[in-house]
Amino acid sequence: MEAAPINPSDLGLLLAAADWKNPKVGGTPGLPTCTAATALSANALRSLSARIDVSMPVGNEGAGTVVAAGSARGAQALIGRTVAVLGGAMFAQFRTLPVDQCLVLPSGTTAREGASCFVNPLTSLGMVDTMRREDHKALVHTAAASNLGQMLNRICLTDKIPLVNIVRKADQEAILRAAGATYVCRSDSATFMQELTEALVATGATIAFDAVGGGPLAGQILSCMEAALNRSAATYSRYGSSTHKQVYLYGALDMSPTTLNRNVGMAWGVGGWLLTPYMQKIGPQTLQALKDRVAAEIKTTFASRYSGEISLAEALRPDVIEAYAKRATGQKFLINPTKGL
Amino acid sequence: MEAAPINPSDLGLLLAAADWKNPKVGGTPGLPTCTAATALSANALRSLSARIDVSMPVGNEGAGTVVAAGSARGAQALIGRTVAVLGGAMFAQFRTLPVDQCLVLPSGTTAREGASCFVNPLTSLGMVDTMRREDHKALVHTAAASNLGQMLNRICLTDKIPLVNIVRKADQEAILRAAGATYVCRSDSATFMQELTEALVATGATIAFDAVGGGPLAGQILSCMEAALNRSAATYSRYGSSTHKQVYLYGALDMSPTTLNRNVGMAWGVGGWLLTPYMQKIGPQTLQALKDRVAAEIKTTFASRYSGEISLAEALRPDVIEAYAKRATGQKFLINPTKGL
Numbered sequence: 001m002e003a004a005p006i007n008p009s010d011l012g013l014l015l016a017a018a019d020w021k022n023p024k025v026g027g028t029p030g031l032p033t034c035t036a037a038t039a040l041s042a043n044a045l046r047s048l049s050a051r052i053d054v055s056m057p058v059g060n061e062g063a064g065t066v067v068a069a070g071s072a073r074g075a076q077a078l079i080g081r082t083v084a085v086l087g088g089a090m091f092a093q094f095r096t097l098p099v100d101q102c103l104v105l106p107s108g109t110t111a112r113e114g115a116s117c118f119v120n121p122l123t124s125l126g127m128v129d130t131m132r133r134e135d136h137k138a139l140v141h142t143a144a145a146s147n148l149g150q151m152l153n154r155i156c157l158t159d160k161i162p163l164v165n166i167v168r169k170a171d172q173e174a175i176l177r178a179a180g181a182t183y184v185c186r187s188d189s190a191t192f193m194q195e196l197t198e199a200l201v202a203t204g205a206t207i208a209f210d211a212v213g214g215g216p217l218a219g220q221i222l223s224c225m226e227a228a229l230n231r232s233a234a235t236y237s238r239y240g241s242s243t244h245k246q247v248y249l250y251g252a253l254d255m256s257p258t259t260l261n262r263n264v265g266m267a268w269g270v271g272g273w274l275l276t277p278y279m280q281k282i283g284p285q286t287l288q289a290l291k292d293r294v295a296a297e298i299k300t301t302f303a304s305r306y307s308g309e310i311s312l313a314e315a316l317r318p319d320v321i322e323a324y325a326k327r328a329t330g331q332k333f334l335i336n337p338t339k340g341l
Numbered sequence: 342m343e344a345a346p347i348n349p350s351d352l353g354l355l356l357a358a359a360d361w362k363n364p365k366v367g368g369t370p371g372l373p374t375c376t377a378a379t380a381l382s383a384n385a386l387r388s389l390s391a392r393i394d395v396s397m398p399v400g401n402e403g404a405g406t407v408v409a410a411g412s413a414r415g416a417q418a419l420i421g422r423t424v425a426v427l428g429g430a431m432f433a434q435f436r437t438l439p440v441d442q443c444l445v446l447p448s449g450t451t452a453r454e455g456a457s458c459f460v461n462p463l464t465s466l467g468m469v470d471t472m473r474r475e476d477h478k479a480l481v482h483t484a485a486a487s488n489l490g491q492m493l494n495r496i497c498l499t500d501k502i503p504l505v506n507i508v509r510k511a512d513q514e515a516i517l518r519a520a521g522a523t524y525v526c527r528s529d530s531a532t533f534m535q536e537l538t539e540a541l542v543a544t545g546a547t548i549a550f551d552a553v554g555g556g557p558l559a560g561q562i563l564s565c566m567e568a569a570l571n572r573s574a575a576t577y578s579r580y581g582s583s584t585h586k587q588v589y590l591y592g593a594l595d596m597s598p599t600t601l602n603r604n605v606g607m608a609w610g611v612g613g614w615l616l617t618p619y620m621q622k623i624g625p626q627t628l629q630a631l632k633d634r635v636a637a638e639i640k641t642t643f644a645s646r647y648s649g650e651i652s653l654a655e656a657l658r659p660d661v662i663e664a665y666a667k668r669a670t671g672q673k674f675l676i677n678p679t680k681g682l
Contacts, residue, residue, distance in 0.1 A: 012579050013579050047604065048577075050571075050574065050576065050577035050578075051577035054577060056577075213603060214603070219598070230391075233391065235391065236389075236391035236392035236395060236397075237391075238353050238354050239615055239617075242618065249603070252603065257560070257600045257601055257602050257603070258600070258601040258603060259598045259599070259600050259601075260598055260599040260600075260601070260611075261598050262554060262555070262590070262593065262598070262599060263388065264613075265613065266613035266614070266615040266618075267613055267615070267618065268612055268613050269610055269611070269612030269613075270601075270610070270611050270612065271609055271610030271611065271612075272605075272606065272607035272608055272609050272610075273607070274580055274607040274608070276580075277583065277607075277608065
C-alpha cells in the first residue's frame with residue numbers, strides 16, 4: 001500500500017465521535033498510540049458496545065504496487081502493476097485481496113493519483129445514476145465544494161446534467177464558480193430560499209444528495225422543490241404537487257436532528273444513501289463499467305487533491321488528528337504507509 | 342346522496358386551517374354561511390393563494406340511491422340500487438359520476454353502512470398491500486384507535502399480519518385491546534421506547550404508517566426498529582443495520598416539524614403516503630379486487646361508526662364545526678344531505 005485517503009467515511013470508525021482535544025499519547029515513535037482524554041457518554045458507548053475491545057482496521061480504499069500474487073486466473077499478471085483497491089483495512093503496509101477487487105490503473109498513473117478511485121468517484125457517479133434510475137433530470141448537492149462535490153460538478157458538466165450546488169460560504173462558492181458551476185446557492189444568504197427556488201425552477205431538480213444531514217437543510221430543499229413545482233401549477237391541489245421530491249442524506253456533517261416542516265405536499269421522501277448497498281443493487285457488470293470510467297478519467301474528472309501526505313505514525317499525531325477531525329473543505333489527508341520506512 | 346362521512350382528509354379543504362372559535366354565522370337557516378372570525382396568517386394565505394375566491398366542493402366519498410342514469414353500458418341497471426362513490430363534491434344532494442366509479446353495495450346494505458367504502462377501507466388495505474410490496478412482514482400504526490386504526494386492526498387479525506398499535510392514552514389502548522389487538526404501545530408511557538422496541542423484536546415490523554406526522558414520533562419508531570434489528574446483530578457495523586426501515590406519514594395530527602435523530606443507521610426512509618397515487622400505481626384490476634373485498638365485508642371488517650348524523654346545514658353550525666375540527670378519536674360525523682328536507 002502506497003497511498004490511502006482519509007475519507008469522511010473513515011472518520012466515524014477512526015475517531016468514534018470522541019473528543020480529540022489533548023489526547024493521551026503513548027507507545028513508541030514507530031508504533032505510537034493515541035487515546036482520547038475524556039470518556040464517551042453512556043449513550044454513545046451504548047451504540048458502540050459491539051466494538052468495545054474489538055480490533056477495528058480502518059481505511060476504505062487505497063492504491064499500491066502488487067508485490068506478490070497467488071495462482072488465481074490473472075493474478076500473476078498483476079505483479080509490478082499499480083492497482084487501486086476497495087475493501088477496508090487499507091491503512092496498512094500490505095493488503096491481500098481477490099484479483100477481481102483490484103482495479104488496474106492506466107500505465108503512468110501513480111498510487112497517489114489512484115488512491116481515491118472508489119469512495120468519492122463511485123459515490124458521485126452513483127448519485128447521477130440514482131437520479132436517472134429514479135426518473136429525475138437534475139440534481140441538488142450540499143456541502144458542494146467538498147472533494148466529492150467538485151468531482152460531481154465535473155461529472156455533471158461533462159455529462160450535461162443540471163446541478164444545483166449548495167454551499168455555506170463565499171470561498172466555497174468561489175471554488176465552484178472557478179470550476180465552471182452554473183448554479184451555486186449559499187445557505188448563509190438572507191434570501192437563500194428564494195435563490196434556491198429560482199435555481200430549482202431553472203433546472204427542474206427534484207432529487208438532492210445531502211452531506212449535512214442535521215438541521216433544517218433537507219427540509220428547506222424539499223420546500224423549495226415544492227415551491228418550484230407549484231410555480232407552474234394551474235389549479236389548487238390540497239395535497240400539493242404530485243411530483244415526487246427526494247432528499248438522500250449520505251453524510252452527517254451536522255449531527256443534530258433533521259427537522260422537516262412538511263410544507264411539501266405528500267409526494268416526498270427523505271432517507272439514507274450509502275455506497276455499498278447501491279453497488280450491490282446495480283450488480284457487478286454496471287459497477288465494472290463505472291470503475292472503468294473512473295480508471296480512464298482518474299487524472300481529470302476523478303482527480304483528488306490532498307492537503308498533506310502523512311505516514312501511518314503521523315496519522316496518530318494530535319495536531320494531525322485535530323486537522324482531519326475538522327472535516328473542513330480542502331482538508332483531506334493521504335496516508336502513505338511507506339513514508340518514513 | 343344519503344350519507345357522506347366527514348373524514349380527516351376532508352377537513353383541510355373544509356376548514357383551511359383557520360381558527361373556528363366564535364365564527365361569524367350568516368345566511369338563512371336553510372342556506373347558512375359560516376366565516377372564521379380571525380384572518381389567516383400571511384404565510385398560510387400564501388400556501389392557499391390558488392384557492393382564494395375559488396369554489397371548493399368538499400366530500401371525498403359517500404353513498405346513496407341511483408335516481409337517474411344515462412345510456413352507458415350498465416348504467417340503467419343501477420337505477421334504484423344503493424351505491425358507494427368516491428370522487429369529491431359528495432357533500433351534496435345529487436352527484437353525477439361515471440358508471441364504473443359506482444360500487445354497488447350488497448342488497449340489504451344501507452347508504453349509512455356503505456358511506457365510508459373508500460377512504461378508510463382502501464387506505465388500510467393499501468397499508469397492508471404496501472407492506473407486502475415493499476417486502477416487510479409486519480406493520481406499525483400510530484393514532485391506532487382511530488376509525489381507520491380499528492379497521493386496520495381487524496384486517497390484520499383476519500389476515501394474520503402482526504400489527505404494532507401506537508396510541509397516546511389509556512382509553513385508546515382499551516378500545517384496541519377489546520378489539521383483540523396483541524401489541525398496543527402507549528406513547529405517554531415513561532418506558533415507551535423500550536416497550537415499542539420489544540414489540541418490534543416480537544413482530545419484526547420494519548414499516549410504519551404514521552397519522553401524527555409532526556414531532557419526534559416517526560424518528561422514535563425508526564430508532565426502535567434499528568434497536569430491534571441490532572438485537573440480533575452478530576458484529577459491529579458502523580453503518581448500522583442493512584435492513585431498510587420505512588415510516589410513511591399519511592396524516593398531520595401534529596402540525597409541528599418532524600424531527601429525526603438519525604440514530605438509525607443508513608437504511609431508512611421517511612416520506613408521504615397518499616391514497617390516490619397508490620390507487621394509480623396498483624392499476625384498475627387490483628383496485629377493483631380491493632373494492633370488491635370492501636363491499637363484501639362492509640358490515641364487518643370495514644364497518645364505520647359515527648358519533649352523529651347531521652344535515653348539510655348542521656355541518657355549518659359552530660358547535661358542530663368545533664366538534665369535528667377536533668379530530669378526536671370516536672368523533673366522526675356523517676352528513677345526510679336528505680336530513681331535514
